[in-house]
Amino acid sequence: MNTIANIALRNLSRQKKRTILLGSAIAFGVMIVTLINGFAGAFSANVAENFSDLMAGHVFISGTEKGAKDKDVSVIRDDTALTAAVKASGAPVKYVTRRSAFSGTLIFEGKKIRTNVDGANLDEETFLRDRLLLKEGSWDAMEDRGALILSEKIARKLNADVGDTILVQMQTVTGQSNVGEFRLAGISFDAGIFGQMMSYANLSYVNELIGLAPDEYQTMGIMLDGLKRTESAAASIYAGLSGDVQLFERGVKDEKGAETPFQALMRQQSKETWDGVKYRLFTINEILSQIKQIVAALDTAAAIILVVLFIIIMVGISNTFSIVMFERIGEIGTMRALGVQRGGVRSMFLYEAVFLALGGAIAGIIVALVAMGIISLFDFGMENPAFIIMKNGHLSFYLPPLRAAGNVVVIALLTLVAVASPAGKAAKLTPAEALRTQK
Amino acid sequence: MGIVELENVRKVYPLGKVQVEAVKGVSFCIEKGDFISIAGPSGSGKTTILNMVGLVDQPTDGEVFLDGKPTSKLKDAELTRLRHETLGFIFQSFNLIPVLNVWENIEFPLLLGKTRVGKDEKKEWIDHLIEEVGLSDWRKHKPNELSGGQRQRVAIARALVTRPQIVLADEPTANLDSATGEQILELMKKINRELETTFIFSTHDARIVDIADHIIRLRDGLVTENVRRGEPAAAACSSGESAGA
Numbered sequence: 094m095n096t097i098a099n100i101a102l103r104n105l106s107r108q109k110k111r112t113i114l115l116g117s118a119i120a121f122g123v124m125i126v127t128l129i130n131g132f133a134g135a136f137s138a139n140v141a142e143n144f145s146d147l148m149a150g151h152v153f154i155s156g157t158e159k160g161a162k163d164k165d166v167s168v169i170r171d172d173t174a175l176t177a178a179v180k181a182s183g184a185p186v187k188y189v190t191r192r193s194a195f196s197g198t199l200i201f202e203g204k205k206i207r208t209n210v211d212g213a214n215l216d217e218e219t220f221l222r223d224r225l226l227l228k229e230g231s232w233d234a235m236e237d238r239g240a241l242i243l244s245e246k247i248a249r250k251l252n253a254d255v256g257d258t259i260l261v262q263m264q265t266v267t268g269q270s271n272v273g274e275f276r277l278a279g280i281s282f283d284a285g286i287f288g289q290m291m292s293y294a295n296l297s298y299v300n301e302l303i304g305l306a307p308d309e310y311q312t313m314g315i316m317l318d319g320l321k322r323t324e325s326a327a328a329s330i331y332a333g334l335s336g337d338v339q340l341f342e343r344g345v346k347d348e349k350g351a352e353t354p355f356q357a358l359m360r361q362q363s364k365e366t367w368d369g370v371k372y373r374l375f376t377i378n379e380i381l382s383q384i385k386q387i388v389a390a391l392d393t394a395a396a397i398i399l400v401v402l403f404i405i406i407m408v409g410i411s412n413t414f415s416i417v418m419f420e421r422i423g424e425i426g427t428m429r430a431l432g433v434q435r436g437g438v439r440s441m442f443l444y445e446a447v448f449l450a451l452g453g454a455i456a457g458i459i460v461a462l463v464a465m466g467i468i469s470l471f472d473f474g475m476e477n478p479a480f481i482i483m484k485n486g487h488l489s490f491y492l493p494p495l496r497a498a499g500n501v502v503v504i505a506l507l508t509l510v511a512v513a514s515p516a517g518k519a520a521k522l523t524p525a526e527a528l529r530t531q532k
Numbered sequence: 533m534g535i536v537e538l539e540n541v542r543k544v545y546p547l548g549k550v551q552v553e554a555v556k557g558v559s560f561c562i563e564k565g566d567f568i569s570i571a572g573p574s575g576s577g578k579t580t581i582l583n584m585v586g587l588v589d590q591p592t593d594g595e596v597f598l599d600g601k602p603t604s605k606l607k608d609a610e611l612t613r614l615r616h617e618t619l620g621f622i623f624q625s626f627n628l629i630p631v632l633n634v635w636e637n638i639e640f641p642l643l644l645g646k647t648r649v650g651k652d653e654k655k656e657w658i659d660h661l662i663e664e665v666g667l668s669d670w671r672k673h674k675p676n677e678l679s680g681g682q683r684q685r686v687a688i689a690r691a692l693v694t695r696p697q698i699v700l701a702d703e704p705t706a707n708l709d710s711a712t713g714e715q716i717l718e719l720m721k722k723i724n725r726e727l728e729t730t731f732i733f734s735t736h737d738a739r740i741v742d743i744a745d746h747i748i749r750l751r752d753g754l755v756t757e758n759v760r761r762g763e764p765a766a767a768a769c770s771s772g773e774s775a776g777a
C-alpha cells in the first residue's frame with residue numbers, strides 16, 4: 094500500500110479512543126439516516142399493499158354513465174365483459190370484489206359524523222372477515238340487511254353501541270338526497286385516520302340507498318397475489334377490454350403539477366359525453382401516487398438530518414484534526430525534512446479522514462441493518478392505528494443500495510471538507526517551523 | 533573540495549514586534565567527507581545554521597551553496613526533492629515515526645521521491661544498515677519499545693538509507709547519557725570513514741568536539757573559531773570549486 098495511506102491507517106489505530114469516538118459519531122448519524130431511508134423505502138409498498146386491502150383490489154374498474162344534465166352516474170350495470178377480460182388476461186387474480194360506496198353523514202342521538210360507507214357482498218368477500226378484526230359485535234350480524242360495521246373511533250364519536258340504530262343521510266347516484274337506517278353490527282379496532290375508509294355495509298342495501306338495482310355495483314376490485322404484478326395485470330386487462338366496451342384512456346398525463354394522474358383522469362372524464370356505460374381502469378399506484386410525495390418528503394427529511402447531523406459531527410472532526418495536527422507537528426516536520434512533499438502531508442490527513450468516514454459509515458449501515466432486522470421482528474398486530482404503514486403488523490424496511498452508497502459518499506466528502514483546513518495548515522508549515530514547534 | 537558553503541548568511545526571526553538576529557553573517561566552507569562539528573553554547577545559532585544547510589529553512593540574506601549550487605531561489609518542492617536526494621537527518625529527539633517499526637522507519641525515505649530501489653537490493657541494504665547500527669534483534673520493534681540510544685541508532689540508519697552526500701545531526705547526543713552519546717558519535721565517525729559521507733553535527737558540549745576533523749565555533753550568531761585539522765580554515769571554498777565563489 095501507498096506509504097502515506099498506510100501511515101494514516103496506523104495513526105487511526107494508534108489513537109483508538111479518539112478514532113472510536115469520532116467513528117461512533119459518524120456511525121450514529123449514518124445509522125439514523127439509514128433507518129429513515131430504510132423506512133421510507135418500504136413505506137410506499139406497505140401503504141399500497143394495505144390500501145389494496147382496504148379498497149379490496151390492486152386493479153380497479155369503475156363504470157360511468159351520463160345521466161340527466163350530463164351528470165356523471167357511477168355504475169356498472171352488466172359486468173360480463175369485465176369478468177371475461179379479467180379471466181382472459183391471465184393475471185394472478187386472488188379474488189374479485191364488487192362494491193358500491195357513498196359518502197354520507199351518520200347521525201346518532203344528535204351526534205353527526207361524515208364517513209365513507211362501502212357496500213360489499215360479504216358472501217363473496219369472505220377475506221374481509223379475517224382481515225378486519227372486530228372489537229365488539231360479530232360479522233354474523235351482517236346477515237341483517239341494514240347491518241353496519243364501523244371502526245372504533247367513529248363509533249365512539251357517535252357514542253353508539255352494537256345494536257343501536259344509526260340514521261344516515263346521503264345522495265343517490267343521480268344527486269337526490271336520501272336517508273336510511275343502519276343497525277350497528279360490529280365495531281372494528283381503531284385504524285387511526287383510515288377509520289373513515291372502514292365502514293362496511295351490505296352491497297344490496299347500499300345499492301338501494303344510492304338508487305342502484307340489487308345486482309348492480311360501482312367498482313370492481315381485482316385483488317392480485319401481490320403489488321408487484323399490478324401494472325402488468327392492469328395493462329393486459331385493459332388490452333382485453335379494448336374494443337369490447339367503451340373505455341377511458343389510461344395513464345392520462347399529469348397536466349398540472351399538483352394533480353395526480355387520477356385527478357387528471359377525473360377532470361378529463363367530466364369534459365366528455367357518451368352513451369351507455371364507459372369504463373375506467375385504474376390501479377392502486379395511481380390512487381396512491383401521492384404516497385411517492387410522502388416518500389420523497391421522508392427522504393428529504395433524511396437528507397436534511399444527514400446534513401445537519403453531519404455539520405455538527407464535522408465541526409467536531411475538524412476541531413479534533415486541528416488538535417491532531419499540533420500533536421503531530423514534530424512528525425510532520427520530520428517527514429518534510431526526510432523528503433515528504435507538502436501534498437504528502439495533506440494526503441496523510443485526508444486519507445485518515447476518509448478511512449475514518451468509511452469505517453464509521455459502514456459500521457453505521459451495519460448497525461442500522463441489524464436494528465431493522467430486530468425492529469421488524471416485533472408484531473404490532475393489525476389492529477393498531479399505524480397498521481397502514483406496516484407489513485402484516487410488522488414495521489418493515491427496504492434500503493435501496495444506491496441510497497446507502499450515496500450516503501457513504503456524502504459522508505466521505507463532508508469529512509474531507511471538514512479536515513481540508515487542518516490538512517491545509519499542516520501542509521503549509523515549513524519544515525523548520527514544524528520541527529521547532531515539536532517539543 | 534567544498535560541498536557546503538555559507539556566504540554571508542544572516543537569519544532574522546520576527547518575534548512579536550522585535551526582530552531576533554539569530555545568525556549575523558556567517559561564512560564557512562565544508563569539505564566533502566569531513567566530520568564537522570558546529571559547536572557553541574545554547575542560543576548561539578547552531579540549529580538555525582544546520583536548518584539552513586539542511587534546506588529546511590532559508591536565510592534572510594546571503595547564500596547557501598550545496599555542491600556548488602545556490603539554493604535560495606529554489607521552490608519548496610525542489611528543496612524537498614534536494615533534501616531527499618542529498619541529505620540525511622539525525623535529530624536531537626530522534627524523531628522516528630511512531631507508527632512504524634525499526635525496519636519500516638529505516639525504509640521510509642526509500643518510499644519517497646521518484647526513484648525506486650529493487651526489492652532485494654533494498655532489503656539487503658536495510659539489513660546491512662541495521663547490522664551496522666547493531667539493531668539486528670530489534671527490526672520489528674516500535675520506537676517506543678527502544679531506549680534513547682537505540683532510537684538514535686535507528687535514526688542514523690534512516691539518515692544513511694538514501695546514501696546521502698551529507699548527514700546533518702543537530703545535537704544528536706543531547707538527549708543521551710555521555711557513554712551512549714560517545715558510542716553514537718563513534719558510530720557516526722565509523723560510518724563517515726567507511727562510506728565517506730560528510731557528517732555535520734552540532735553540540736554545546738565542549739568535550740566531544742575533538743572527534744571532529746573540522747570545528748566551527750559559534751557565539752551569538754557569529755563564527756568565533758574555524759579550524760580544520762589544526763589549521764585555520766578559509767571562510768570561502770577556493771574558487772573554481774564553488775559556483776558562488
Ligand SMILES: Nc1ncnc2c1ncn2[C@@H]1O[C@H](COP(=O)(O)OP(=O)(O)O)[C@@H](O)[C@H]1O
Nearest residue numbers: 545546547552554573574575576577578579580
Ligand atoms: N523561530 C524563532 N523565532 C525567534 N527566535 C528564534 C527562533 N529560532 C531561534 N531563535 C533564536 O535564535 C537564537 C539562535 O537559536 P538556535 O539556532 O536555536 O540556537 P542553538 O541551536 O545554538 O541553541 C536564539 O536566541 C533563539 O532564541
Ligand SMILES: [Mg+2]
Nearest residue numbers: 578579580703
Ligand atoms: Mg539548537
